[in-house]
Amino acid sequence: MNLLPGMAELLPQVSAWRRDLHTHPELGFQETRTSALVCRELESMGLELMTDFCEAKTAVIGLLRTGREGPVVALRADMDALPMQDEKEVSYRSQNPGVCHACGHDAHTAALLGVARWFSEHREGLRGTLKFVFQPAEEGPAPGGAKLIVESGALDDVDYMVGAHQASAAGAGYIMTKSGVAAASGDFFDIYLSGKGTHGASPDWGNDLIVTASQLVGALQTIVSRRLDPLQPAVVSVCSLQAGEPGAKNVLPAKARLSGTVRAFDEGVRDKIFALMEQMVQNTCALNGCTGVLDRQPMFPSLSNDPKITALVSAAAAEVVGQDHLLLIDQPSTGSEDFAWYTQKIPSCFYMFGAAPTEGPVYGGHHPKFDLDEGALPVTMSVMARAAMTLLEQPVRKKEMR
Ligand SMILES: [Zn+2]
Ligand SMILES: [Zn+2]
Missing domain, CATH: 3.30.70.360 (Alpha-Beta Plaits)
Known part of the structure; x- marks a missing residue:
């Protein structure tokens, strides 16, 4: 394992954010507490904030401008929880009856905050702009948060985009990518x-x-x-x-x-x-x-990973986890994911990171006892940061409407 220097040290903070969000889950378009936490933390890192820019009121974008010419790279996390009871016996169990982070979006949000913190401390030598996109309502209700963010125009200047989802199919240290159509x-x-x-x-x-x-x-x-x-x-x-x-x-x-x-x-x-x-x-x-x-x-729509961007993200992942822990998936999933809306406009890659717990039975996403291995977080944070650094070195893309 070849984590980026400083990522492992961020884990206590990222875990604390994740457990705080896990204790206070919020449903789609109602992520006001989550959104406030994200804003507070991004501000403390010295990032510029974009709020109230679209119909999805809880959406937040953190901006890191390097001050040097280069592409705009967006990294996305979803923030919403599911309408179901948390049946786990853990200290960070949901305190909101009937609402539970059973898909790991708490971990996605905490990990992206971790990546933002890391970049805020490692910005020297970078070019271009990073956009940290904290999206509401991946699980619905319709039309979901991604479509509204795309329609707001807030990502019109984005050249490349990356998103990630936890997976119970593998343990921490594994990364799964799929080029082309990846989800239905x-x-x-x-x-x-x-x-x-x-x-x-x-x-x-x-x-x-x-x-x-x-x-x-x-x-x-x-x-x-x-x-x-x-x-x-x-x-x-x-x-x-x-x-x-x-x-x-x-x-x-x-x-x-x-x-x-x-x-x-x-x-x-x-x-x-x-x-x-x-x-x-x-x-x-x-x-x-x-x-x-x-x-x-x-x-x-179906989620289509851009072959070139997926190759770059896969190479960044292999640097972190090693070629033997990078699983190249050849079959798409019949599941769907609203990251698909971004892939229609922006050359993107949505990858999965293994996060199955190391002890006890493994419950998949949307199960009332779902949990994940927080050891997976510095791994995906390193992959995402490495991928972003690679993409910031790519040429600025010609866009139809700027
Ligand atoms: Zn889900
Ligand atoms: Zn999910």
């Missing part, structure tokens, strides 16, 4: 069926929305299996189906609702899936004499 697009949907309710003994006097909904669930499963190019991966999942009163045995309902998610890796496939869904809803309802409305809620 994510969309949600609701399908509302309505018709004429009727007696269970006289289905011919009305519409049977339960049969309609069942046919529709089956039809939707033929999109991926029969209608798309077999070499184009996608997922269509109906995750809830509500119709009728629980236990009802003699009443056919007048309303039904199906809800779920669609994942894809190609924008054309993504749109084709929704066009086919619309046809299936309309035709299945016509067959059964009822009506249906498909409501699509687009969430994130």
Whole structure:
């Protein structure tokens, strides 16, 4: 392990920030305490602050200007927690009932503050500008924080961008990168069926929305299996189906609702899936004499890591963890991540750092007992700082709109 000089010494401070945030988690767009802590710390490091620059009021950007010509490099951390109960038995357990940092965004925020502190003390010889982006609402609610930050124009001058996420699949000291498309697009949907309710003994006097909904669930499963190019991966999942009163045995309902998610890796496939869904809803309802409305809620596009930037970040990671601890991933994830919005505008790399606890069972992200190994923090801080220094040496990119 080849941590940057001074990173290991920052761990007590970074751990204290992380545990403070872990004890006081906040949901998306409500990260006021977190945002205040970030502002206070960035200010104490002598960084310039950008606040209240977009619809996501809790977003903060810290600016470090070296005073020398060069590119603008943005580093991003997400700050939001999840609406779930913390079931861990640790001193830094959440004190906010029903809210928990079960995805590690507390660690991302603390680590990025650590990187900002490190650069504030190691700025000599650097050129260009660093933007430390503290983003609200990665987990939603829609449209999430990244889209709003991009739309605000606050990153219009950014040449290159890097983000990172903890992973329970590996221990501290491992870094995982994936060039090209790394995470799926994510969309949600609701399908509302309505018709004429009727007696269970006289289905011919009305519409049977339960049969309609069942046919529709089956039809939707033929999109991926029969209608798309077999070499184009996608997922269509109906995750809830509500119709009728629980236990009802003699009443056919007048309303039904199906809800779920669609994942894809190609924008054309993504749109084709929704066009086919619309046809299936309309035709299945016509067959059964009822009506249906498909409501699509687009969430994130697919996340595409720029091959050149990913190669540079991977090389920086190999300097820190060694080539044998750098895992080059060849399959994208069907998960989605709103860092995708940045990758659409800015050549970027989003990498994963191993952070599985060394003792006891490993619970993955979004589990009520999720925790991570803080020993992973100086590793990702070193990787991010090294990557940023490499990117600051790259040429300034020509941008369409400046
Ligand atoms: Zn998450
Ligand atoms: Zn996350």
